[in-house]
Amino acid sequence: xxxxxNFLKLEENYIFNDLKLQIxxxxxxxxxxxxxxxxxxxxxxxxxxxxxxxxxxxxxxEKKTFLGYPPSQGYLFxxxxxxxxxxxxxxxxxxDEIFITDGAKGQLGNVLELFSNNLKVLFLSPCYPAGAExxxxxxxxxxxxxxxxxxxxxxxxxxxxxxxxxxICSPNNPTGSAFSHNDLKIWINYAxxxxxxxxxxxxxxxxxxxxxxxxxxxxKGAKNCxxxxxxxxxxxxxxxxxxxxxxxxxxxxxxxxxxxxxLGCRFNGVSYPTQRGAEAIFCKEGKAEVKKxxxxxxxxxxxxxxxxxxxxxxxxxxxxxxxxxxxxxxxxTSRDFCKKMLAKIRVxxxxxxxxxxxxxxxxxxxxxxxxxKILEAADRILTL
Amino acid sequence: xxxxxNFLKLEENYIFNDLKLQIxxxxxxxxxxxxxxxxxxxxxxxxxxxxxxxxxxxxxxEKKTFLGYPPSQGYLFxxxxxxxxxxxxxxxxxxDEIFITDGAKGQLGNVLELFSNNLKVLFLSPCYPAGAExxxxxxxxxxxxxxxxxxxxxxxxxxxxxxxxxxICSPNNPTGSAFSHNDLKIWINYAxxxxxxxxxxxxxxxxxxxxxxxxxxxxKGAKNCxxxxxxxxxxxxxxxxxxxxxxxxxxxxxxxxxxxxxLGCRFNGVSYPTQRGAEAIFCKEGKAEVKKxxxxxxxxxxxxxxxxxxxxxxxxxxxxxxxxxxxxxxxxTSRDFCKKMLAKIRVxxxxxxxxxxxxxxxxxxxxxxxxxKILEAADRILTL
Numbered sequence: 001x002x003x004x005x006n007f008l009k010l011e012e013n014y015i016f017n018d019l020k021l022q023i024x025x026x027x028x029x030x031x032x033x034x035x036x037x038x039x040x041x042x043x044x045x046x047x048x049x050x051x052x053x054x055x056x057x058x059x060x061x062e063k064k065t066f067l068g069y070p071p072s073q074g075y076l077f078x079x080x081x082x083x084x085x086x087x088x089x090x091x092x093x094x095x096d097e098i099f100i101t102d103g104a105k106g107q108l109g110n111v112l113e114l115f116s117n118n119l120k121v122l123f124l125s126p127c128y129p130a131g132a133e134x135x136x137x138x139x140x141x142x143x144x145x146x147x148x149x150x151x152x153x154x155x156x157x158x159x160x161x162x163x164x165x166x167x168i169c170s171p172n173n174p175t176g177s178a179f180s181h182n183d184l185k186i187w188i189n190y191a192x193x194x195x196x197x198x199x200x201x202x203x204x205x206x207x208x209x210x211x212x213x214x215x216x217x218x219x220k221g222a223k224n225c226x227x228x229x230x231x232x233x234x235x236x237x238x239x240x241x242x243x244x245x246x247x248x249x250x251x252x253x254x255x256x257x258x259x260x261x262x263l264g265c266r267f268n269g270v271s272y273p274t275q276r277g278a279e280a281i282f283c284k285e286g287k288a289e290v291k292k293x294x295x296x297x298x299x300x301x302x303x304x305x306x307x308x309x310x311x312x313x314x315x316x317x318x319x320x321x322x323x324x325x326x327x328x329x330x331x332x333t334s335r336d337f338c339k340k341m342l343a344k345i346r347v348x349x350x351x352x353x354x355x356x357x358x359x360x361x362x363x364x365x366x367x368x369x370x371x372x373k374i375l376e377a378a379d380r381i382l383t384l
Numbered sequence: 385x386x387x388x389x390n391f392l393k394l395e396e397n398y399i400f401n402d403l404k405l406q407i408x409x410x411x412x413x414x415x416x417x418x419x420x421x422x423x424x425x426x427x428x429x430x431x432x433x434x435x436x437x438x439x440x441x442x443x444x445x446e447k448k449t450f451l452g453y454p455p456s457q458g459y460l461f462x463x464x465x466x467x468x469x470x471x472x473x474x475x476x477x478x479x480d481e482i483f484i485t486d487g488a489k490g491q492l493g494n495v496l497e498l499f500s501n502n503l504k505v506l507f508l509s510p511c512y513p514a515g516a517e518x519x520x521x522x523x524x525x526x527x528x529x530x531x532x533x534x535x536x537x538x539x540x541x542x543x544x545x546x547x548x549x550x551x552i553c554s555p556n557n558p559t560g561s562a563f564s565h566n567d568l569k570i571w572i573n574y575a576x577x578x579x580x581x582x583x584x585x586x587x588x589x590x591x592x593x594x595x596x597x598x599x600x601x602x603x604k605g606a607k608n609c610x611x612x613x614x615x616x617x618x619x620x621x622x623x624x625x626x627x628x629x630x631x632x633x634x635x636x637x638x639x640x641x642x643x644x645x646x647l648g649c650r651f652n653g654v655s656y657p658t659q660r661g662a663e664a665i666f667c668k669e670g671k672a673e674v675k676k677x678x679x680x681x682x683x684x685x686x687x688x689x690x691x692x693x694x695x696x697x698x699x700x701x702x703x704x705x706x707x708x709x710x711x712x713x714x715x716x717t718s719r720d721f722c723k724k725m726l727a728k729i730r731v732x733x734x735x736x737x738x739x740x741x742x743x744x745x746x747x748x749x750x751x752x753x754x755x756x757k758i759l760e761a762a763d764r765i766l767t768l
Binding site: 001002003004005007010012013014016017038040041042043044045046047049050053054057058060061062063066067068069070102103105106109113114115116117119129130133134137138139164165195196197237239240241242253254255258261262264265266267268269270271272273274370 | 638
């Protein structure tokens with residue numbers, strides 16, 4: 001049996017598993033470790049969400065209301081709410097173009113089954129590594145186009161080249177930079193003129209302030225060239241519940257039809273209580289709760305920035321992200337710097353090199369923590 | 385952009401979606417349709433399962449007990465229970481070899497990411513189509529080895545040929561035939577001597593009577609050549625909750641290590657309430673409940689068989705399955721026969737051709753229904 005040799009092209013450990021191993025090594029030390037590494041939420045689910053989930057469990061325990069296999073595409077009750085929400089975001093997306101998923105990470109690789117092999121794939125980097133690794137595992141040719149401090153991590157398209165797929169994440173994980181309408185328009189026109197398809201990762205769209213496009217479909221032409229993945233992980237605190245959605249437009253060749261066909265043999269849908277939990281947020285009260293929660297995490301980010309500023313550390317000053325992307329102050333590798341930070345002040349940061357090309361020389365702090373821990377982390381950063 | 389041309393090799397609709405479309409067409413007719421097509425459970429979740437799920441929801445709604453990302457591999461509390469259960473099944477499987485999944489269907493294709501491209505893959509058929517279709521989509525070369533009435537749908541290995549992967553399902557869906565220890569031993573020795581890896585689908589293992597191996601790992605040598613997928617869908621009624629597990633043994637080359645690496649970038653774990661729900665069944669009371677439920681569905685199958693016998697229709701007389709696999713009585717295609725059956729007696733059956741090579745000329749009835757509906761279906765079959 002021949003194993004997939006593309007595994008050899010990956011780092012030995014996935015970046016966030018690597019961080020976990022480092023933390024485990026130190027866990028019995030005196031000073032409590034504050035983990036601002038992996039972007040995992042720490043605040044509980046909203047009561048209206050857990051009520052809906054528990055009600056769904058009750059329904060499943062009664063013969064009359066029991067439900068078996070969910071539709072592979074997701075329940076219409078949830079897809080319709082999402083479709084209506086797209087209208088509020090200035091985009092027209094039909095419920096039949098929406099596919100409920102068990103989170104966004106897997107989708108970044110799953111969508112590749114739509115296309116032929118040996119694709120030329122462009123990643124705007126630094127970037128969340130899951131999508132690039134999924135492509136590498138499949139044997140696709142991955143190219144990185146790095147943003148930098150000078151272009152605020154929003155590079156222009158390489159007009160003299162063309163690609164099959166282009167991955168864009170806005171607001172970007174890890175840099176926090178958000179694409180404006182105009183930025184996106186430039187990339188969509190580039191995709192349309194070169195025949196590329198954009199895989200648009202909107203996992204953090206809830207953090208975008210007014211004035212920024214919350215969906216790629218707010219831009220004309222996007223439905224002819226873009227697939228969008230979204231997640232409830234950060235907005236609803238669903239990292240442990242697992243739910244998101246993917247939009248595969250009907251105007252995108254045969255993609256919508258092929259995606260439905262793929263689901264037939266590859267996926268059996270998302271847990272019913274989970275879908276009911278996600279649905280519960282689409283009301284006035286729910287949206288207000290989410291907004292409050294997002295602002296809480298954004299304030300956390302501001303607190304971390306104040307500490308970095310005090311230490312004269314450069315950071316990407318965006319207002320659209322739960323992450324603070326900062327510059328390593330010396331010539332060390334980001335990995336060495338983060339290791340030293342962990343050893344000295346017991347704060348976990350993610351080395352920029354984990355976010356692939358263009359990430360070296362930076363580190364990322366996650367603001368997904370309780371206020372108490374963020375304040376404590378900020379204090380410790382001052383002693384760096 | 386080049387789309388995946390392998391889609392053209394599939395039937396236009398996935399078989400069970402095709403059945404759903406046929407049912408929708410007739411739904412407003414006078415006589416209620418009894419759906420014995422797709423194998424979807426109809427009895428509610430066990431109270432001890434929903435209690436555990438609801439308790440987990442409560443934990444997620446409290447700051448102190450909130451949990452974020454689950455381990456990609458699954459929570460140890462569930463993997464340890466499964467590992468202990470393997471001991472009861474006469475196999476030694478370590479918790480670190482067990483991977484919790486959101487069901488079994490996706491796994492039949494996901495495991496392919498471990499291996500190189502252009503594999504030669506053998507399916508013992510007729511078979512559940514998801515695994516074969518996943519391989520076709522990926523461009524692998526799929527070969528079928530058909531069982532038949534004469535060998536009770538348990539064919540012998542083709543000793544003069546070799547394959548990279550071999551898919552085996554026991555008890556088989558759709559035929560219901562179960563592999564004995566000796567049957568499995570023959571296939572494992574064949575795999576070991578030819579260097580093939582067996583993908584063992586044990587989704588229906590709960591239906592096996594005493595004396596049959598409930599896991600491939602009950603047979604010596606299996607840990608050197610087999611990956612096993614299992615599901616809680618039919619035993620716990622989890623078709624709508626979504627949970628199962630895959631075993632990737634440490635003795636199987638680098639598979640265990642590579643699989644963990646794959647999960648890093650491809651999967652974020654299964655919902656916490658779901659895993660707590662599954663865990664709840666691993667107690668004396670829970671196991672008794674499952675046994676009762678399984679026997680209930682098996683009795684349903686016996687009732688259907690009596691009706692078929694009365695009509696002089698041949699069926700595969702196994703005692704290990706929630707499905708009845710029967711012979712189309714005339715020269716019609718199975719698709720035409722099932723369409724006529726639906727039109728005449730309003731009972732949905734799955735045409736054998738949907739289960740690929742060797743399935744034509746047969747039809748499958750699912751026994752996953754309430755007793756009332758099974759009795760009604762049996763009555764109607766008598767009027768065929």
